[in-house]
């Protein structure tokens with residue numbers, strides 16, 4: 001069984017970005033809007049800051065308390081939209097429940113979208129135009145490709161509740177010659193598929209009974225489980241121990257899709273910077 005090393009993939013993407021920044025003599029600027037004090041979100045933002053600084057990108061955090069009104073957050077985004085030194089804007093998700101995530105994401109200038117979550121960028125991707133791809137879908141594909149297994153004419157099951165991940169993944173996988181099917185819950189039919197990408201949000205739910213022997217499995221889920229004496233275990237949607245000897249390749253959690261996603265959003269920011277400076 002091959003472990004798909006997300007840290008290694010991320011490292012080589014970051015080296016390429018560092019080279020572009022030096023060669024083109026640019027200083028891309030990234031801004032992260034973080035609302036509330038969810039410890040996991042703060043940890044993810046720290047990882048993004050660390051990676052941004054490593055490649056020579058300017059990094060700015062805009063922190064606000066959980067009770068901040070939606071208008072104030074949108075005003076902050078509009079201020080960042082106008083700032084010529086900012087080329088990438090991220091609103092860290094999930095937002096507190098009182099805020100309308102769609103309205104807030106829509107306030108980001110699509111040309112400064114670092115996550116590729118803006119609906120205009122999704123339409124643009126589907127219309128085959130160059131625009132920032134959604135980072136989660138792009139990272140899952142990068143991990144699947146890193147397995148070294150061919151994708152052409154292969155069947156890939158995407159297991160996720162919503163279309164937000166499936167739609168761009170279907171498009172990106174089609175470009176690789178693969179056929180995709182969307183499953184919104186676990187289903188024994190998934191076993192007929194050559195590869196599986198899962199983002200169901202249920203810890204350790206994917207076991208070998210759903211997986212074709214020799215498949216590649218990409219796990220987008222991430223959960224913090226509290227064990228005895230408050231110990232914390234980080235796990236994905238896949239029951240890793242149960243499936244590891246049954247698959248050809250698998251992404252671990254942590255250290256799989258997560259680090260690649262960070263590199264992808266920095267890549268979108270560098271690409272945005274190059275485009276905006278043309």
Ligand code: GUN
Nearest residue numbers: 090091092093094115261
């Ligand atoms: N929360 C967890 N992952 C992500 C991500 O890739 N982007 C944003 N904006 N929030 C997240």
